[in-house]
Amino acid sequence: MMRGSLDRTAAVLAAADLLDIVLDPDDMSAVVAHFGLLMGFADVIGDADTEPAPVFRP
């Protein structure tokens, strides 16, 4: 069993590296903050696995 130990900044850099994105150092704190917000939103949504499949109709 392995569990990563990256902090959020390192995780953002790792994801950017995987996607071949170069991040401006001046943007880092804002990108990390936005990323943190989004992951916080994911926590708010919670586990939706048992809910209906995503078929969108208005």
Next chain:
Amino acid sequence: MSGPARAPDGSVLTLAAEVRRGHVSAVDVAKSTLEALADRDTELNCFTDVYEDRALHDARRVDTAVAGGRDPGPLAGVPFAVKSLFQVEGARTQAGSVIQMQRPPASQDAAAVARLRDAGAVLVGATNMDEYAHGFTTENAHYGTTRNPHDRERIAGGSSGGSAAAVAAGLVPLALGSDTNGSIRVPASLCGVFGIKPTFGRVSRAGSVLFVTSLDHVGSFARSTADLAASYDALAGFDPADPVSSDRVVEPCASVLGLGVDDLRLAVVGDFFHRVADGSATEAVQKVAAALDVDREVVLAGSRRACAAASIITSAEAGQRHATALRIRASDYDPNVRPGLLAGMLLPALPYLAAQRFRSSYREQVREAFRDVDVLVTATTPCVAPMIGQRTMDVDGEELLVGMSLGLLTQPWSLLGLPALSVPLNGPDDLPIGVQLVAPPFQEASLFRTAAALEAAGVLAVPGAL
């Protein structure tokens, strides 16, 4: 100071009727509107482009039709503006960015622009916005901040802030906007005008720069319910060029405004929608509820999750849309927009899929609520217009980012593609604030009837010349 030519009652339909009868020249209306833009927009910064030659050309076309006994259309000679993300033939589609300006000019009008032009309306210019519609403030690093006509030190809201402010200031009586999470309704609320976000797929998005494919809507701003309904009737309809366009028959709305609301079941949305609204927003909802004799309240328990889901879907889809440009020219993006797009691009798939799954279950919950309700009532924004440059605001005892929080009351409805209309009321310190009316899919007529009833009851703030 010059001012745009107006009908005595300020109504779009009265102006169009005068033009159609040949009592007023569309060219004269266009000229006076263009003079007003040159004279009064310097301070407000609503417009990023003015199409003088095109406006005069289209106005002459209307006058020629009238002189020749041909029907110039129901909006004959009515000046209008478009958010700068709509294609305008021969012009570059700016979308609040500098990147777009290196692309070739549009070869044809966006569908919504073409529909208004076919109805006889005359396009005079394109309006300022948050870059690529990413934001709620219209503080644009490239093209400046659009100022609120009610208080120049406050934001107009966004992302369609230039359009809302232009209508509020009386520079044009109609304007087009787009709404992903509230980008029509939020600026409508903060600028004190009427704004409609129709049902998803009701108005074609063809020829507009999309921001979030599964959330983007096209709609309009006006200074009265009747004017807004006239624009909606001209805009709504099937378009095979837009993959999400609905072929459902359009129910005209301008002709039903006088039907009243006696047969409509109305309810205020409580809980989250009450907690997020401050005192001024709550008071506005109470005024509307009292005028309509609404004593029922419904609770939609998943609404906070709906906002979270909308934010995740927005970030992920927008990040994906801009992935190529972010790789090769990230520095050309607005520095206030770029971090959000990058974060969305880096987001794992799991939160996005969970958000889409939640969207489905929330739709079922709201559908259930609409079994015995026809129109839901909430505040449009949590508060009146924040100051320019203000970064945070207090929402329900929590300090949140202005740029993300102004849409908390609008996001749940666009997540579901529901039609929503914001009506203007007077808030504290002579600042406007909107109340939002929401209906089941394709029931725009219920919204217009309710707005008209509120207007007739004298509850709404009538936009004046600012």
